[in-house]
Amino acid sequence: MKEKYLEELKKLLAEYDIKQDEIDDILADYGEMIEDALGKNMSDEQIIKMIGSPKQVVNDLSEEFEKDEEFIYIHRGGHGKHANKDNKIVALMPFISVIIFFILGFGFELWHPGWLVFLSIPMVAIMVNAFEKNSLNGILALSPFVAVIIFLILGFAWDFWHPGWLIFLIIPVLGILSGYKTMKFLSFLTSISHL
Secondary structure (H helix, E strand, C coil): CHHHHHHHHHHHHCCCCCCHHHHHHHHHHHHHHHHHHHHCCCCHHHHHHHHCCHHHHHHHHHHHHHHCCCCCCCCCCCHHHHHHHHHHHHHHHHHHHHHHHHHHHHHHCCHHHHHHHHHHHHHHHHHHHHHHHCHHHHHHHHHHHHHHHHHHHHHHHHCCHHHHHHHHHHHHHHHHHHCCHHHHHHHHHHHHHCC
């Protein structure tokens, strides 16, 4: 039972891009669990019920790999194709931005505000990565870009540079409201700089 179980588990884990030493650790852990269960005279059905089938184990582990940043994997199908599509969008954004910039510049003589289109490059990368995990993280990550865009619009369009800088206070305010430690630290630094 043990050999068959571990062989099936190894086969399922091989579908993921996981380091070999990680696979070996997982197999060793489950091998020990099976040995302990066999030592307690448990039946094969009881062992499977206790630790789960190899398919259930891999599904549970794949969720952990998604949550833990040091275990980055791409499954052969399903989620991997979705991640690959998102990566293509991020990779194409510099080219798309250049094309839009030239269209605005040559077509409409909007070179000066047209350069703002290059802010879309990091914004798209943030949206693809942050919103996939948590929409609040995405909003927080985009807040500096939104603040810069609003500040520049207020300054260039209406010459409100002086009161316009207050828009940057949205960054620490959103951080404080969200309760994130990093953003709290940034708001602390902002308040010290005004003293």
